Amino acid sequence: MRGFSDHNPAVLTVYFFAVSGIAMFCMHPAVTLISLAGALLLCLLHGGFALKSSLFTLGLFVLLALLNPLFSHSGVTVLFVLNHNPVTLEALIYGVFASCSMLAVLCWFRSFSRLMTRDKLLYVCGRLSPKLAxxxxxxxxxxxxxxxxxxxxxxxxxxxxxxxxxxxxxHLRVFSILLTWALENGIITADSMAARGYGIGKRTQFAIFRFRRGDVLLLSLSLLCTALTLAGLGALDHSFYPRFTVSVHSPAAVCSLISYGILVLLPVMTEAKEAIRWHCFLSKM
Amino acid sequence: MLMIRNRMLQNVLRWAIPFVLLPALVIAGAVIFGERRHLFISFAAAALSVLLFLAGIERKKTGTRRLVLTAIMTALCIAGRFIPLCKPVTAVIMLTAMYLGSEAGFLTGAMAALLSNFYFGQGPWTAFQMLAWGLIGWIAGAMAEPLKRSRALLLCTGLLAGVLYSMIMDVWTVLWYGEGFDLQLYLAKILASLPHLVLYAVSNFLFLFWLAKPFGEKLERIRIKYGV
Structure with a gap:
């Protein structure tokens, strides 16, 4: 059985960067909402929310949503006038969507750090650069x-x-002793590494992760969806000012939204597939 | 350079990233991402510069000893971030850079940001933090001699590093939230994060004031004793 988190870390990294990158750099309301829904679903799937941090995030969300109308006075629908400055509906809508987008990215990254434990990070870094790892x-x-x-x-x-x-x-004396010890110990470690041949040949790396069929599938699916989404982003039409309009009319735009939806739901679909398989195995026994 | 072993390809890429890849990304971002282009461009620039710096460090033959000492300094930075209110991170990065060189400084800063964010929360800001702390290290390493000679200069640089760090991170927050760069919003953000700014600057000042001499003596001793 392989849940989403059991896939190859490199694949997970690519997936998360793609999905959160689009959420961060695209302000189309539909994309933002899809991303937020997917991110919340994934958070819920992997351990749920802690009450305290959720309340904090919610407060931040409301604050950010209300902040924009105070600074931006563009837009045609004036709600009321505050200190000779018009507070407009459009600015409020922008604020809500901007904070939705930030919230979505935060949720994606929370899931990312929950799934990418430090051994997985080391694996990805070691693949890129052995010295950094x-x-x-x-x-x-x-x-x-x-x-x-x-x-x-x-x-x-x-x-x-x-x-x-x-x-x-x-306390400072303890710190000073600690520092001296650490530096000396570091030198000993380095000498020991050199004595055992560090730096002579190419550095190899042990990793428990392999590239399996599921990984190839997940990687190609996420790359395909990302490419389709990016290709159609130009066709997505919306404006916040002067009037809030969203229109999805061309096929490219629809295709872009659908592929982003699939991309966002990939983890949930993987988990669902595994759950169904597990269920099938159970009933056979 | 990262993953690529062929030397010629390495050289090609080293020039291609800043002069071809970065402009291409900037143009593509401006076309595709419309009103978020400022954000995309700044993000791409930050991430690519971090990569470029790290690739340069990966290419160079650093001694094993220097590498281990860098790792220890990184660990100290991470541990230091757990101290409430006053964070010695920038001070430690600057001192490391002064005594172990620019590259070690950049590596310490960037790795401390990356690793400590596993405890403090990863996010898109990680790239900016890596760049900001890394550059502080790089610059402190470049002006190591004057910094070692004059204590007043060191303390002033520490204060300035704190202020600049906070202001650069605010630029990023404003870019993320607003459409484009709104000066009014930026000023408001600076005002809102003024306590943080003061705290950064003061803690840099204090930790450099306390640590510069003992830290410097110890690192200098190790350098002389073992020829790092």
Missing amino acids: LVLSMAMRYVALLGTQAKKITQAQKALGLYREDRLRD
């Missing part, structure tokens, strides 16, 4: 290592009677 993985290791060592140093200092929680000077 090495720095990344060492940095991650050192974050944990420095924490452990800081605890050890603090305990030693406490045992010597040199450390008190409330004195800044003691």
